[in-house]
Amino acid sequence: MPTNLLGLDSQGIEQLFAGLGEKPFRARQVLKWIHRRGAADFAAMTDIAKDLRAKLAAQAVIEPPAVVGDGTAADGTRKWLLKVDGANAVEAVFIPEDGRGTLCVSSQAGCTLDCEFCSTGKQGFNRNLTAAEIIGQLWIANQALGVHGHPGGVGAGNRVISNVVFMGMGEPMLNLDAVIPAARLMIDENGYGLSRRRVTVSTSGVVPGMDRLAAECPVALAVSLHAPGDALRDRLVPINRKYPIRELLAACNRYLDHAPRDFITFEYVMLDGVNDSDAQAKALLGIAARVRCKFNLIPFNPFPNSGMKRSSAERIRRFAEVLQRAGLTVTTRKTRGEGIDAACGQLAGEVADRTRRARSVPIVEVRA
Numbered sequence: 393m394p395t396n397l398l399g400l401d402s403q404g405i406e407q408l409f410a411g412l413g414e415k416p417f418r419a420r421q422v423l424k425w426i427h428r429r430g431a432a433d434f435a436a437m438t439d440i441a442k443d444l445r446a447k448l449a450a451q452a453v454i455e456p457p458a459v460v461g462d463g464t465a466a467d468g469t470r471k472w473l474l475k476v477d478g479a480n481a482v483e484a485v486f487i488p489e490d491g492r493g494t495l496c497v498s499s500q501a502g503c504t505l506d507c508e509f510c511s512t513g514k515q516g517f518n519r520n521l522t523a524a525e526i527i528g529q530l531w532i533a534n535q536a537l538g539v540h541g542h543p544g545g546v547g548a549g550n551r552v553i554s555n556v557v558f559m560g561m562g563e564p565m566l567n568l569d570a571v572i573p574a575a576r577l578m579i580d581e582n583g584y585g586l587s588r589r590r591v592t593v594s595t596s597g598v599v600p601g602m603d604r605l606a607a608e609c610p611v612a613l614a615v616s617l618h619a620p621g622d623a624l625r626d627r628l629v630p631i632n633r634k635y636p637i638r639e640l641l642a643a644c645n646r647y648l649d650h651a652p653r654d655f656i657t658f659e660y661v662m663l664d665g666v667n668d669s670d671a672q673a674k675a676l677l678g679i680a681a682r683v684r685c686k687f688n689l690i691p692f693n694p695f696p697n698s699g700m701k702r703s704s705a706e707r708i709r710r711f712a713e714v715l716q717r718a719g720l721t722v723t724t725r726k727t728r729g730e731g732i733d734a735a736c737g738q739l740a741g742e743v744a745d746r747t748r749r750a751r752s753v754p755i756v757e758v759r760a
């Protein structure tokens with residue numbers, strides 16, 4: 393089975409090159425060809441010696457997932473459906489905004505955690521994505537958006553994708569063996585060269601994973617909070633029964649020890665009559681007093697049989713006001729390209745043989 397170089401971070405590719413008797417700088421050159429210039433064929437790597445190219449072609453490939461759908465919403469949000477094997481497809485979403493462009497990537501096909509408000513959780517879980525399948529989403533987006541084709545490739549002055557968030561399908565902390573090399577490639581100067589703070593991993597609160605990420609690759613951290621107390625959070629985010637809020641907040645503070653000038657972004661999905669009262673906003677102040685944080689309020693995207701409704705715009709505004717009056721930074725996520733607007737999840741994709749979910753962004757089938 394040939395090695396897929398797409399998923400190797402600098403350490404991984406240098407190790408592979410050492411095994412071939414090649415110097416580390418050759419590995420870095422190849423890394424640049426793959427990620428900065430979008431090469432999928434060793435023959436294109438014109439400054440690499442022919443015999444090395446032949447050696448690589450004999451035992452390695454550069455293989456992104458296959459694009460089977462590509463749709464753009466009226467607001468410019470673009471979504472790709474990527475087949476990762478015969479039974480599973482995941483989504484990656486590009487969200488252009490003034491002065492920045494954010495790519496939302498998936499880390500698993502489905503999710504084991506079954507948060508009550510999340511359509512991904514309702515699809516069940518099939519498998520972890522590989523590092524190549526995760527970084528492949530960024531690679532494909534750079535291809536599709538014309539960045540790889542630009543004479544400078546990915547780099548300063550040509551940064552269409554300025555931010556990456558792990559908020560697609562899956563719980564990233566349950567797949568760190570693949571998420572960490574992918575995140576390292578995102579911030580590697582020979583890879584995508586993003587600053588550490590522009591790569592955000594979102595978690596529902598898997599405490600051991602938070603500690604590992606802090607130690608190995610402390611990029612920005614978002615935590616799906618969604619409730620001010622354990623009783624409600626146990627219901628909305630069931631992993632809370634294992635890692636209750638007290639333990640979660642302690643893990644947030646340990647994380648910040650590794651990223652001293654950062655803050656935690658608490659994601660809070662606004663559910664009508666469930667977690668959106670003034671009293672619940674006030675209760676959040678107690679949490680904010682214990683962790684350096686800001687809040688991101690997310691209008692809920694209803695999906696079939698969710699049984700819940702989005703809070704009204706006025707309710708969201710007043711909820712935000714309670715937090716802001718206490719001096720907290722609060723953003724409210726704009727509803728964009730529907731189906732992408734929830735913390736860590738809510739993307740559709742296809743998981744094994746389960747029923748496809750309806751999508752609001754039209755996916756145009758692409759023929760291979």
Ligand code: SF4
Nearest residue numbers: 503507510513736737
């Ligand atoms: S919100 Fe995140 S952790 Fe929860 S079920 Fe959805 S994808 Fe999984």
